[in-house]
Amino acid sequence: MKQVVIYTICMGALLSSCNIYKKYNRPDVDMEGLYRDPVSVNDTLVSDTTNMGNLPWEEVFTDPQLQKLIRQGLEQNSDLQTAILKVKEAEAGLMSSRLAYLPSLGLSPQGTVSSFDKAAATQIYSLPVVSSWELDLFGKLTNAKRGAKATLLQSEAYKQAVQTQVISTIANTYYTLLMLDKQLAITEETAVLWQKSVETMKAMKEAGMVNEAAIAQSEANSYMIAASIPDLKKSIREAENSLSLLLKQAPQRIERGKLEDQSLPTLLNVGIPVQLLSNRPDVKSAEMALASTFYNTNQARSAFYPQISISGTLGWTNSSGSYITNPGKMIASAVGSLTQPIFNRGALTARLRVAKAQQEEALISFEQAILNAGSEVSNALVQYQTAQDKIEQREKQIFSLEKSVEYTQELLTLGTSTYLEVLTAQQSLLSAQLSGISDEFQRIQAVVNLYHALGGGRTE
Template sequence: MKLIYKHSLVIIGFAVLILSACVTQKYETPKVTTADLYRDNNTTDTTTIANLPWKNLFNDANLQTLIQQGLNENLDLKQAIERIRIAQATLQQSRAAFLPTLQADVSVTDAKQSQAALNFPPGVNINLETQTYRAQLSTSWEADIWGKLSSAKRASYANLLQTDAAKRAVQTQLIANIANAYYNLIALDKQLKITLETVKSRTNNVETMKALKEGALVNGAAVVQSEANLYAAEVTIPDLKRSIRETENALNVLLARVPGTILRSDLDSQTPYSDLQTGVSAQLLKNRPDVQAAELSFRAAFENTNVAKTFFYPSLTLTASGGLSTLQLADFFNNSVFYNLIGGITQPIFARGQNKARLTTAQAQQQQAFYTFQQTLLTSGQEVSNALYAYQTATEKETTRAKQIASLTKAVDFTQELLRYSSATNYTDVLTSEQSLLAAQLSGVSDRLQKLQAVVNLYRALGGGWK
């Protein structure tokens, strides 16, 4: 008998698997094109900076401290962790759906009938009030014939993995945001320093113009022009200071801190990471957390479609209850046992179009998730290409900009000397060369910032910062 029982269980289990496979489908990773996502970078070397720990990419000790503080305290990252906990609880709930429910119920019922309503003959004396004491256990279990519970569990598991990938995406973005804000801050410091030095130099020029006027070498217009040139530099200082303050405040928000000063070094001490290896574009599927999250979202939608299909088929439910019930508390454990067993199959016949609408919605959501996955992958390739080209163009500009600044510095010196010793030169020549020099120096800082931030953006675009 035991052997027959075991064989029966095997046959039933095998039949359930076959029936489930007929309704639900097995998930397969969607086929998407990953070739040539980087544009003009068809390398076959799989080495990528995405595998570098972030501390190896950023050698500034102050920046390293800020990034670590952000990873410990950032509120967006903490919210992402809480979303993981929610997904874990949902997965646990979907796993528990395979187990039967069990409920306990203890009750005391006091009931009294109306003598007038019972219509007994005269002289009949019956107790119209009764007390019923009842204690029972009840259980219910649904057989996963069509794979509904299994698909729901797989969907919950995919959602859990998706929230974990989303948390890693938040982390990579956080590291990039902190680094970019930090570099922007020290670039603003450098621009403020250049502007202050320019103001100091132009203040001396004003005094020189006044002295030259007294010597009849220049006229009053030159003095006024020199003063206007000084004010043109001074008026930019408040905006630079405001930008510095706002950048500090933005950094503090990333660190979950109140507004305050940010400890930092300077732009001149920064050495951009130069070995910018990207690997092959297919590696984005395993390195980019947001790409992983998009695929897992599609996977969850795929399993939800499987669940929607099962609603068209009958469900098998087994329920049982049993316990003790008596009218006299003293006889509670004497001949008061009761139980019932129910096995039922429910086949949907007419559900007002709910099952069809559920399936249509699930299929549309699955297709949306697939398009989102494709879009995320294409966007990631675009970001890698943009960051690489930004680094390349910044490097080209740095070389040319250095030559421009050197030439403009000489031009300022030459025109100032000519103004002192030649009446053929007017202050407009000096003014033009000084303004051009300041603009070139500030642009040089922007070039340096672009190069530093291009490395950060490339690192994030490749999926670095979470390993």
């Protein structure tokens, strides 16, 4: 008995040096310079302490119709429903690992009827309750439980990542519809104006002010604008169908507001990198995957050490060796066993090497997830800044082109300008107006992308 105690103490000291019981700690990751300044070429962004990603999505997306669609998506989206079920699976796995600490119990009744040379039949029975209990002296069950906990946290983070993606995708598709609606409205208004221009040209021809070539060119431009309308309507239908798919419903018309009525945050605080690390659900998921592989490695190490189990039986039987007694008597037994791997053809060593390699892979994925997060934030910031700069210049361009169209039409009436100058001015104005709508959409899209990049839409 003394030898067993000494052996166990020595093994415990050895195990402490092997870190079998050590908990996972986040590795040191360089978070400096994670975001790039959207204006400066070389400088990194001085981050704010307030993170826009912490805002509830209802405060970011204030359009009532959009809020209704997002709520519907959070209730019905197929990907999100699947992610929720994965969380339930992980919860069941954690419960199983926790119950592994308890002894197992089983009822194993047996009965035998035998007769030799037509003698009276002999009936033997036993009603035992069998129990088995594994002692967790070497961290096998502990690391399994911790690994299951990490898996649960990973599945919860994955669910949050899907939820954030669903919110952002619904918002982006919704704003795409608003952009297409406005482009269609301007195109239809321009088509009406150009049709009136054709009528004006015909009247001017009667007065001898323009020729047939001017009328033909004017009609061709009018038809060109009219031909672009079906493409815009097609794009609207496709966007509605895509949004319906996200909402897990049959393709149908989507009720929506107007692009000019939208109000989104203009103060884009991104937060410090540590906040990004704790908020991004995909980063959190990658870290929990790393923690899971850490505990798998510990389990692989613990397999090299003894497995101690205690089993016992308690019940009733009428069989006592070669004797049959009736009624039956109580029977009880207890057995302790220790299994120490000696030679397993390298299987345990191979398993440990695989676990270590998987842990290194998970660490690389975790570091890459952090870099991806910083890159997405930087891209969203520069997208917003670029769209803002373009909008300022585009407004000036549209104002100048509106004056140009007005002046050239007046000059054409006075006979001091050609119809080509009028057509060119009209085409340039339409192009600038459509581009202006696209610029506004890109600015809105940048806000949505930044909110997504900062891990917005989480459920705390």
